[in-house]
Structures are given as C-alpha cells and as structure tokens.
Amino acid sequence: MTTTTAPPELESQPGRLNRLREALAIVFSSRTAVVGLAIVIFWLAIGVISLFWTPYPPNAQLFDPNLPPSAVNVMGTDHLGRDTWSRIMAGTQVVLLKTRLATDPRVVIPGGVAIWGVIGAVLVGGLLGVNAGYRGGAADQVIMQVLDAFIAFPVIVLYLVIVTALGRGDVIVILAITVTGAPGVARLVRGLTMDIKTHDYIRAAETRGESKWYVMLWETLPNARGPILVDAMLRVGYAIFAIGTLGFLGLGLPPPDPDWGSMVNDARKYIYSNPLAILWPSLAIATLVIGVNLFADGLREEITRYQR
Amino acid sequence: MARFFLRNLFSMFITMLLVSAVLFFLLEVAGGDVTVRLLGVFATPAQRDSLRRQLGLDAPAWQRYLDWLAGSDWRAQQMTPFPLVTMPNPQTGEPGWWAVVDDTLTRWRLADGELIAMQRTAEGEETTTPAGDVWTIDDAGNAIFWGVDVNNNLVKWVRGSDVDVLVLSKAGVRSETGGPQQYIPLRKGILRGDAGMSLQTNRPVSSTVFSRAANSLILAGAAFLLVMPLALVFGVLAGVNEGKLLDRIITITGLGFTATPEFVIGVFLILIFGIWLRWLPATAVFLTGDAIFRDPKILVLPVLTLMAAEFGYVSRITRASMAEVMQSPYIRAAFIKGVPRRRVIFRHALRNALLAPITVIMLQINWLIGGVIVVEVLFGIPGLGAYIYDAATFGDFNAVAAAAMLTVFVAVLTRLIGDMLYTYLNPRIRFA
Numbered sequence: 196m197t198t199t200t201a202p203p204e205l206e207s208q209p210g211r212l213n214r215l216r217e218a219l220a221i222v223f224s225s226r227t228a229v230v231g232l233a234i235v236i237f238w239l240a241i242g243v244i245s246l247f248w249t250p251y252p253p254n255a256q257l258f259d260p261n262l263p264p265s266a267v268n269v270m271g272t273d274h275l276g277r278d279t280w281s282r283i284m285a286g287t288q289v290v291l292l293k294t295r296l297a298t299d300p301r302v303v304i305p306g307g308v309a310i311w312g313v314i315g316a317v318l319v320g321g322l323l324g325v326n327a328g329y330r331g332g333a334a335d336q337v338i339m340q341v342l343d344a345f346i347a348f349p350v351i352v353l354y355l356v357i358v359t360a361l362g363r364g365d366v367i368v369i370l371a372i373t374v375t376g377a378p379g380v381a382r383l384v385r386g387l388t389m390d391i392k393t394h395d396y397i398r399a400a401e402t403r404g405e406s407k408w409y410v411m412l413w414e415t416l417p418n419a420r421g422p423i424l425v426d427a428m429l430r431v432g433y434a435i436f437a438i439g440t441l442g443f444l445g446l447g448l449p450p451p452d453p454d455w456g457s458m459v460n461d462a463r464k465y466i467y468s469n470p471l472a473i474l475w476p477s478l479a480i481a482t483l484v485i486g487v488n489l490f491a492d493g494l495r496e497e498i499t500r501y502q503r
Numbered sequence: 504m505a506r507f508f509l510r511n512l513f514s515m516f517i518t519m520l521l522v523s524a525v526l527f528f529l530l531e532v533a534g535g536d537v538t539v540r541l542l543g544v545f546a547t548p549a550q551r552d553s554l555r556r557q558l559g560l561d562a563p564a565w566q567r568y569l570d571w572l573a574g575s576d577w578r579a580q581q582m583t584p585f586p587l588v589t590m591p592n593p594q595t596g597e598p599g600w601w602a603v604v605d606d607t608l609t610r611w612r613l614a615d616g617e618l619i620a621m622q623r624t625a626e627g628e629e630t631t632t633p634a635g636d637v638w639t640i641d642d643a644g645n646a647i648f649w650g651v652d653v654n655n656n657l658v659k660w661v662r663g664s665d666v667d668v669l670v671l672s673k674a675g676v677r678s679e680t681g682g683p684q685q686y687i688p689l690r691k692g693i694l695r696g697d698a699g700m701s702l703q704t705n706r707p708v709s710s711t712v713f714s715r716a717a718n719s720l721i722l723a724g725a726a727f728l729l730v731m732p733l734a735l736v737f738g739v740l741a742g743v744n745e746g747k748l749l750d751r752i753i754t755i756t757g758l759g760f761t762a763t764p765e766f767v768i769g770v771f772l773i774l775i776f777g778i779w780l781r782w783l784p785a786t787a788v789f790l791t792g793d794a795i796f797r798d799p800k801i802l803v804l805p806v807l808t809l810m811a812a813e814f815g816y817v818s819r820i821t822r823a824s825m826a827e828v829m830q831s832p833y834i835r836a837a838f839i840k841g842v843p844r845r846r847v848i849f850r851h852a853l854r855n856a857l858l859a860p861i862t863v864i865m866l867q868i869n870w871l872i873g874g875v876i877v878v879e880v881l882f883g884i885p886g887l888g889a890y891i892y893d894a895a896t897f898g899d900f901n902a903v904a905a906a907a908m909l910t911v912f913v914a915v916l917t918r919l920i921g922d923m924l925y926t927y928l929n930p931r932i933r934f935a
Binding site: 350 | 514525530759762763770771773779869877880891892894895896906915918
C-alpha cells in the first residue's frame with residue numbers, strides 16, 4: 196500500500212497520456228509497423244462503415260450471377276448474384292467486429308471471431324503458463340506434457356478434429372482458435388514467468404505472505420504483458436489466416452453472413468467462368484493478414500530494441 | 504547421448520498416448536450420435552439403440568478407448584474357447600475375423616432361428632453346415648453361444664430369445680428375431696495397425712490410409728527438396744547483407760509468402776498459370792493410382808504452392824540465424840584479422856548459421872502438414888490431407904482419428920529427429 200500525496204486522478208492522467216505517447220512513438224519509429232497499422236486501420240474502417248452502409252445489402256440476390264466488374268458492381272457479382280464488394284466489406288465484420296452466438300443472426304456480441312479466439316488463447320495459455328512457470332516441479336511437468344500433446348497436432352488437423360467433433364459455428368471456431376493457440380502462449384508465459392520469478396519484488400511479495408495466485412496474477416503477469424501483447428498481435432494474424440483456411444475448406448463460419456474464406460470456396464467452383472470473383476476475397480484475406488503481421492513484427496523489433 | 508535419446512523417446516511415447524486420448528475422447532464422447540450419420544435423422548429410437556449395440560457403443564467410454572488403442576480381441580477371447588484369428592479376404596485382401604474350430608476357420612450366422620456355421624476350407628472356399636449343439640447354459644438358465652459373425656463381431660446369441668435386432672444392410676434396416684444379444688466388435692487396435700472400419704466407405708481405414716499417405720509424401724517431399732536449397736541460399740544472402748536493399752527484398756517477399764494463406768497462393772497460381780496463360784492443369788485428375796508419375800505436370804502447381812508457403816519461413820529463420828552469427832565476436836575477430844569476406848562467410852559463419860534452420864525446419868513439419876491438407880483439397884490430390892478432410896466433413900470418426908494419429912506421429916517423430924540432429928551437429932552439446 197503506497198501513500199500518495201496527490202489525488203490519484205491528477206497523477207495518473209498525465210502518466211497515462213505519456214504512456215500512450217510513448218507507445219505511439221514506438222509504433223511510429225518503425226516503418227513496418229506503420230504500414231501494417233495503416234492496412235489494419237483500413238480494413239477496420241471498411242468494417243465499421245459496412246455496419247451502417249454497403250453499396251447493396253450483402254446477402255441480397257439482386258443481380259445476375261457471375262457478372263464481371265462494372266460501374267454498377269465494382270467487383271462484379273458472385274454465383275448467387277450478390278454484389279461482391281458489399282460482401283467483401285461485410286466480411287470484415289465476422290473476423291474483426293462481431294460474433295454470432297447462436298444461429299439467430301440478431302444475437303451478436305462485439306469483437307470478431309479472431310479477436311475472441313486470441314483473447315481465449317491468451318487467457319487459457321497465460322493461466323496455464325504462469326502456473327507452470329511459477330509453481331514448477333510436478334505441476335510444471337504435467338501442464339507442459341499435456342500442452343506438448345496439443346502442440347504435436349498439426350494445427351489444421353486439430354481444427355478438423357474439433358469441427359468434426361463439435362460441429363460448426365462462430366463459437367466453435369473461437370474454441371478451435373483458443374485450443375490451438377493456448378499451448379504456444381503457455382510456453383511463452385512460462386518462460387517469461389521463470390525469468391520474472393527471480394526478481395526481488397516477487398520475493399518481497401512472497402515474504403509479505405501474499406497467496407500464490409496473487410503473486411501470479413498481480414505481480415508476475417503484468418510484468419510479462421509486453422511480449423504477451425506482441426504475441427497476441429501475431430496470433431490475431433494467425434487467427435485470420437485460420438478462419439480463412441477453415442472457410443476455404445467449407446468448415447468455417449456459417450452462412451449467410453459473408454466470410455472471405457467461404458467466398459473463396461464458393462467462387463472456386465466458378466473459377467473458369469468468373470475468375471475475378473475468387474481474386475477479391477483472396478486479396479482481402481492476404482492483405483489483412485500481412486497487415487497484422489507487419490504491425491506485430493514492427494512492434495516486436497522496436498520493443499526489443501527499446502528494451503536493449 | 505543415449506540417455507538423452509531414451510528420455511526423448513519416452514516423452515514422445517507419453518505425448519502420443521495423450522494425443523490418442525485427446526483424439527478419442529474429443530471425437531467419440533463429444534462427437535454426438537454416430538447413428539444419426541449412418542441411419543439418417545428419421546430412424547426410430549429402437550433402430551438407433553440396436554445399431555449402437557451392434558457398433559459396441561453401449562460399452563463404457565474407457566473400455567472403447569482401450570479397444571480402439573490396443574484391440575478388443577483380448578477381451579473377446581475370454582468369452583469363447585475357440586482361438587480368434589484374422590485372415591485376409593481372398594477377394595479384397597482386407598482382414599476378416601474367424602474363430603478356429605477343429606483347425607477350420609468358422610463364422611456363424613442366424614437363419615430362421617437356427618445357428619449356421621460357415622467354414623472356410625484351406626482352398627479358400629466356404630461351406631455352410633448347421634452349427635449343431637454349440638449352446639451352453641449360463642447362470643440365468645438361458646442357452647447362449649458366443650461366436651464370430653460375418654461382420655467381424657464377437658456376438659452372444661441367446662437361443663429362443665424374442666428380442667428383435669435391427670440389422671443395417673445394403674437394402675436398409677432389416678429386423679431379425681431371436682438374434683444376437685451382445686456385440687464385441689473385433690479389432691486389433693491402432694497400436695497394432697488396425698484403425699477400425701471407415702464409417703463412410705465401410706472398409707478398413709488402415710488399408711486406405713497408407714496409400715493416401717504415399718501420395719502426400721511425394722507431394723510434400725518434392726516441395727521440401729526443391730525449396731530447401733533455395734530458401735537457405737536466399738536466407739544466407741539476406742543475412743549477410745543485413746539492412747541492405749537485397750535483404751529488404753528477400754525479407755518482404757518471404758513475409759508476403761508466409762503471411763498469405765496457402766489457398767490464396769494456390770488460387771493465384773491457378774489463375775495465372777492455369778486459366779490466363781493455360782500452361783498447366785489447374786486441377787489434378789487422378790484416373791489411375793500412379794497418375795503422379797505418368798503426368799508430373801499435375802504436380803507443378805501444388806508443389807509451387809507448398810514451396811511458396813515454406814520459402815518465407817525457412818528463409819526468415821536462416822536470415823535471422825545468419826545475421827546473428829555475423830554480429831558475433833568471433834566473426835568480427837576474423838574480419839579484423841584480415842580474413843577475406845568470402846572466406847569468413849563460407850568457412851566461419853555458414854556452419855554455425857545453418858545449425859538453427861536445419862533443426863527448426865524439422866520442428867515445423869506439422870506446419871507443412873497443414874499446408875499439404877489445403878493444397879490437396881484445392882488441387883484435388885488424393886493424399887492423406889484430402890482423406891482427413893473428407894472424413895472430417897462426413898464425420899467419419901475412425902478415419903479422422905487414424906489419419907490424425909498418423910500426422911501427429913510423423914510430426915512428433917521428425918521433431919525427435921530434429922532434436923537429435925541438433926544435439927549431434929552442435930559440438931558444444933555433443934562433446935559435453
């Protein structure tokens with residue numbers, strides 16, 4: 196318990212601003228990070244706009260099927276006569292902005308499937324990792340051995356197994372991303388914890404008589420947040436990648452809401468008559484994943500340089 | 504070294520055991536009702552119940568896990584005095600279960616309430632005779648008989664029982680009276696190379712999975728062998744020229760390839776070479792089993808796709824490793840000493856720099872397997888990946904479990920080899 200002379204608001208306000216400015220300075224000192232951020236913001240903006248406005252309703256079959264690009268349909272239409280650009284715009288939503296909890300399209304929560312999947316992976320992996328690293332001994336061995344079993348799975352095979360067992364849906368995909376991501380996070384957090392454990396403030400907390408959970412959650416994890424955050428950013432990239440792949444395999448997010456991977460899968464059947472229809476969603480996935488990756492990569496390089 | 508090896512081997516064993524448990528319980532327990540897939544949604548509860556018993560699904564989950572893992576014939580053998588053996592079917596070559604009665608292979612079936620024994624002679628012909636009095640009296644006073652039926656189950660028949668059994672046959676669901684009361688599906692277990700029957704094709708999983716894996720191996724192997732030298736060379740080039748234009752180009756290209764999903768790369772390649780230029784076939788058409796060798800052209804685009812996916816990863820690791828080595832004091836010392844640049848790179852830096860990528864590549868095989876699945880589905884190559892995919896979309900548990908076990912085994916094994924290789928290549932560990 197520290198005693199502060201100034202009221203907390205007065206002291207924390209400029210501090211927080213400073214920290215924000217510092218964080219922004221890190222981002223802007225790396226050209227890679229800026230380019231990545233710009234791409235991500237572009238898609239986020241498209242997604243937010245699509246919540247309120249798309250050229251045509253994304254699920255309405257208003258035109259002839261498989262039209263080439265024209266002034267009316269900027270990117271042409273798909274095999275059911277839906278406007279491709281509207282669907283591409285709306286496709287950002289399921290990835291980044293909303294999750295459908297049930298088959299009823301009105302039951303949604305904010306935050307896309309990729310975001311929730313990574314949050315799940317970080318929560319589960321973080322808890323397991325900090326326990327393994329902090330407790331050590333038998334707990335460490337058991338946790339790591341079980342996680343090794345999950346790491347041994349090729350990721351897509353694990354996705355396929357989960358989808359086979361549990362069926363399809365946004366929540367299942369979130370679960371799949373969590374299960375496949377958590378072991379990697381746990382390994383990272385375990386390593387960080389074992390390093391942090393050697394510091395004096397941990398000893399101090401233990402001597403104070405704090406419980407193990409307090410030390411793990413309030414002393415250890417906050418000090419590991421930098422690398423965890425960068426890792427989480429990278430994982431958002433993997434998650435978008437994975438959602439795209441699952442969609443392409445026809446096992447991803449359920450219709451009718453547009454999903455880029457599923458759009459590629461649908462357009463694949465008409466590749467000879469309408470080759471451009473497959474190009475647009477492919478480009479969308481590729482640019483978004485590359486954007487997230489560039490951002491995370493640039494951030495990581497800057498942070499490691501900053502820490503050195 | 505030997506101790507290290509044994510410890511790794513043990514850890515691999517535990518991992519595989521855990522993997523098998525994860526797979527089994529995820530698929531079997533959480534997977535929902537198989538009978539819905541086999542009988543459709545309109546079957547009656549009685550029909551479902553009967554089928555569940557015929558598939559041995561009434562046994563507890565741990566029992567079925569052990570059966571799946573190590574076989575059920577141990578358990579079944581205690582029920583019958585006749586030794587249970589497997590014999591290949593003369594037509595299909597697939598193994599079937601028989602009981603050995605007086606040196607003759609025998610199965611039983613029920614016709615009009617009477618048991619009929621079917622014997623297979625040494626020449627491979629089948630004869631049928633009435634089974635005669637094979638019944639034994641159990642504690643409850645019923646006449647029972649445990650025998651092998653034609654569907655590779657050990658079955659308990661109860662004489663004069665009036666319980667209906669609904670048998671799934673090619674023509675539909677047929678009802679049989681006085682029939683079998685309890686089934687133990689006979690299987691050798693995945694540890695002994697029997698992964699059970701595919702629910703989709705009704706053929707043994709083991710007989711298809713390996714030929715499928717061979718196709719995948721050719722695909723992945725070709726991509727691996729072609730991309731390795733390329734990625735290593737470019738990675739080294741980038742690492743040596745860290746920060747220069749060449750490095751930038753290689754790094755950005757690599758990042759682009761890694762960050763782009765395999766199916767997107769594949770789609771681009773199909774669009775460019777298959778549709779606009781029409782140089783190469785856009786899909787693989789497998790009319791014969793050896794189509795890969797007859798028409799290697801169908802492999803070009805799939806291999807290119809896999810190469811692109813791997814290139815970024817390998818070149819990136821190589822670059823990082825090379826850049827790190829070039830910064831190390833001993834290389835600086837060599838430069839200061841006046842050793843020519845070429846000599847420093849080839850004699851001093853390269854050996855150390857390649858240590859990391861070669862082993863890390865081995866650790867990343869399961870990443871490659873993921874790419875193989877996508878590429879096989881995209882190009883229609885009948886490999887292991889496409890097999891898992893088909894099985895997964897159908898909900899064919901046995902096939903998914905077996906194929907997944909195989910991929911995990913390959914991944915774990917290569918990881919073990921990678922670990923060993925690293926230990927061997929790194930003199931600091933080797934001589935420690």
